Amino acid sequence: MTTANFTGRHVLITGAGSGIGAAIARDFAHAGANVTLAGRRHEPLAALAAELDQATGRKACFIASGFDVTNQAAITQGLLASKNAFGAVNILINNAGEAPSAPFEKTSLEMWSQVIAVDLTGVFQVTQAVLPDLKSSDGNARIINIASTAGLTGYAYVSAYCAAKHGVIGLTRALALxxxxxxxxxxxxxxxxxxxxxxxxxxxxxxxxxxxxxxxALAHFVQSNPQKRLIRPEEVAHTVLWLASPDAASINGQAIAVAGGEVLAG
Known part of the structure; x- marks a missing residue:
């Protein structure tokens, strides 16, 4: 994990209440950052904020509950409140997402539209809202999108998810340029x-x-990983922390797989 100091930096993380989002929040809070925990449900965000405030001995987190990445008004309201708490956002982590599964023939238009709205359009909407802050930052701003190996290859029974995550990779590369x-x-x-x-x-x-x-049942999920294991959320978080550090200033437009060798080309 990078030893970079993020004191004074404002990091906004969508989908921060559990899993990968919570692991990312822990890394940034312990590295000195001011962290906005954005998500739809208040309870997990509040529990995480209490944990991190106590662990760091400071007010490390702002809770932006009701932050629905498919709702422009909710994004605007949550962003304004977070800026009132911690100032302009310097680092944006687009992590919110969902991954329902169904055979393609049984994938309804409603399911398709919901996955695209959350996993792809949500990234577009939040990034567009935060971009003025990032442009006014100190020349060391970051957008880090949590995509998936499903953005680099295909998987059966998650066609909507694969399409959305491939879109996130395309958006990442276009914005990088x-x-x-x-x-x-x-x-x-x-x-x-x-x-x-x-x-x-x-x-x-x-x-x-x-x-x-x-x-x-676990074997179903680890069979495609050459290491035959699940990835730990902390491994993803450490990668994000490094990408946000000054040491990664020349890393741009990349899709970095954290998958034990499952995908060998991006």
Whole structure:
């Protein structure tokens, strides 16, 4: 993990209440940053904020609950409140997302539209709202999009998710070129199957529906990883922290897989 000091930097993280988002928030808070925890549900955000404020011995977090990345008014309201708390945003982490599964023929237009709205259009809307802050930063601003290996390759039964995450990679690369002279780098981090509540819930559903053991259900998710394991959220968070550091100033427009070798080319 980078030893960079983020004291005084304002980091806004969408989908911050659990899993990868919470791990990213922990890393930035312990590195001195002021962290806006943005998400739809208040309870997990409040619990995380209390944990980090106590661990750091300061007011490390601002809670932006009701932050729905599909709702422009909610984004505007949450961003304004966070700026009142910590000033202009210097680092944006687009992490909010969802990944329902269904065969393509049973993927409804409603499901398709919802996944695209959250996983792709949400990135567009939040980034566009925060961009004036980033442009007025000190020449060391960051946009880091949490994509997925599903943005680099295909998976069966998650066609909407794959399409959305491929779109995030395309948006990342286009913005990286557009903002290269504005003191902003734009990169994507692409985790493989990660040990989060979403995956644990999926494992439980497989066990319930098929009668498989937990080990057998877990094997479904780790089979494509050459290391035969789930990625830890902290591994993703450490990658994000490095990308946000001054040491990564020349890393731009990249889609970095954190997947144990599952995807060998981006």
């Amino acid at each position: 557009e903002l290269a002279t504005k003191g902003i780098t734009v990169n994507a981090v692409c985790p493989g199957f990660t040990d989060t509540p979403i995956i644990r819930e999926a494992i439980a559903q497989i066990m319930q529906k098929t009668g498989r053991s937990e080990e057998e």
